[in-house]
Amino acid sequence: MNWKFWESSLQKKKDKVKIYLLKVNGITTDVVVLERDGTIIHEQLGELNQVLSFPSSQNPGTITKAKKRLQELITEYQLKGFVVTKERPAYIEPKALDKAKWHYGGDFPEELDIYQGYVPTGMFIGWLIEHDLIGEDFKKEFSLEINMAKNKKITPTKFYEDFMDGVFCNDIITPEAIDFVEQYFEEHYPGDYDKTLGQGLPSLYHVKDTLDNYNKIAEVITKRYSSQ
Numbered sequence: 001m002n003w004k005f006w007e008s009s010l011q012k013k014k015d016k017v018k019i020y021l022l023k024v025n026g027i028t029t030d031v032v033v034l035e036r037d038g039t040i041i042h043e044q045l046g047e048l049n050q051v052l053s054f055p056s057s058q059n060p061g062t063i064t065k066a067k068k069r070l071q072e073l074i075t076e077y078q079l080k081g082f083v084v085t086k087e088r089p090a091y092i093e094p095k096a097l098d099k100a101k102w103h104y105g106g107d108f109p110e111e112l113d114i115y116q117g118y119v120p121t122g123m124f125i126g127w128l129i130e131h132d133l134i135g136e137d138f139k140k141e142f143s144l145e146i147n148m149a150k151n152k153k154i155t156p157t158k159f160y161e162d163f164m165d166g167v168f169c170n171d172i173i174t175p176e177a178i179d180f181v182e183q184y185f186e187e188h189y190p191g192d193y194d195k196t197l198g199q200g201l202p203s204l205y206h207v208k209d210t211l212d213n214y215n216k217i218a219e220v221i222t223k224r225y226s227s228q
Helices: 003-014 063-079 114-130 136-141 143-150 156-163 175-187 189-198 211-226
Strands: 016-025 028-037 040-047 056-058 083-085 096-099 167-169
Touching: 016 063, 028 063, 040 063, 063 083, 096 175, 114 143, 114 156, 114 167, 114 175, 114 189, 114 211, 136 143, 143 156, 175 189, 175 211, 189 211
Parallel strands: none
Antiparallel strands: 016 028, 016 083, 028 040, 040 056, 096 167
């Protein structure tokens, strides 16, 4: 065992500071999470009981400068009415649930267009849109496009490709549905998708992006959601 390396690693792990700040705005409560990890400072914003933003980062260069910058950020938020709290607020960490590029690499069938890598998750996005389980911020940003998907002017897969860049993150989901979506999408959706649409096909990526196929898998997801 390289004890010096071990001690250095332990010290590095200890050299982390996380600060929580809250600001009550009547109905909602704003949340700020500041973290110093060595010389790097991460900053996340959001609201209580909702998904925070993905962290923005800065590196002042040295531990001393990073500590100073962290204190400056704390003071800036305090001047805006935020209060430091010792307890971790109830917020949800942002994460990517799926990316199209994870699918059309590796064992993806060579004969297929990469568009087929968007189809499984695209249909799930369509279900979220149809059942109004899309967060307000995302709705405001893509209101016209969402209506196009709802009115079947574009397929959910096309929406996922064109307006989400093939990246499905939990920050677009409404708070009341996020627990179901995260668990179901990761643990049960692939199996339901296979049983419902993939039987007799060379792979799940051969499922065609049609309204009929969407309706079939949407019915299955709805039953899962209703029985939770």
